[in-house]
Amino acid sequence: MSINATLFVQAIVFLILVWFTMKFVWPPIAKALDERAQKIADGLAAADRAKTELAAANQRVEKELAASRNETAQRLADAERLAQSIVNEAKSRATVEADKIVAAARAEAEQQSVQAREALREQVAALAVKGAEQILRKEVNAGVHADLLNRLKTEL
Template sequence: MNLNATLIVQVFVFIILVGFTVKYVWPPIAKALDERANKIAEGLAAAERGKSDFEQAEKKVAELLSEGRTQVTELVANAEKRAAQIVEEAKTQAANEAARITAQAKADVETEINRAREVLREQVAVLAVKGAESILRCEIDEKQHAKLLSTLKQEL
């Protein structure tokens, strides 16, 4: 009988423990588990929203990059066109300047040639006068004549 009474007391204590647990312990645990499940669900929903927002942001960034690349390509093309125009203008200006400088140089050369001719004419005239004067002062002798002419040649 001891065994039956012990068993009955143990069953009675177990039922009291189960009742206490169900009434006082289980509701806070269940509440905590429900709260935790809700937080996890909210976190998963936020993660899904974040993932979709991230995908939208990636699409927007890709579109902006594409637009930026297009604009950069257009700017580069415009810059290249402008550079080509500037080069052509510079070539035209350089050709005009070269023609002007060449014409000026030709005119300067022609002027210098004329001056040199005048100077040479004057020098030849002076030498001719000197030569004639030397010839006239000296006796007319073939040797002296030749000597004077060679001296004149050296002076020229």
């Protein structure tokens, strides 16, 4: 066989091989490559969507945290105001109670002072009668001189 015939047969075999590859081998490979490219594109799109959703979720979380901080600060301020009002109310009640106790103690002291004065007057009157008795060397009748003794008590 000549080189031309061999070359011609090899060209025909090559063309058959190319046709066979294009018809039966290349479409599954191209299909697999296209599917792979589509999966990669879907994955990238899902990653972009997830990134967007993550950013939105982060913004929502930041808003919620800010709202929570504000609410906590408000509650703390309310609690401090309530505590201050309770303390002020307790102070006012304590002041009123202390004033009552002081007034009662003063009244009791005044009453005891009056009682002590009365007892002292009685003793002074008794001593005055005894002294007069001693001076006069006779007995003085307290019942007869009661008016005199009462005047003496009031003067003392």
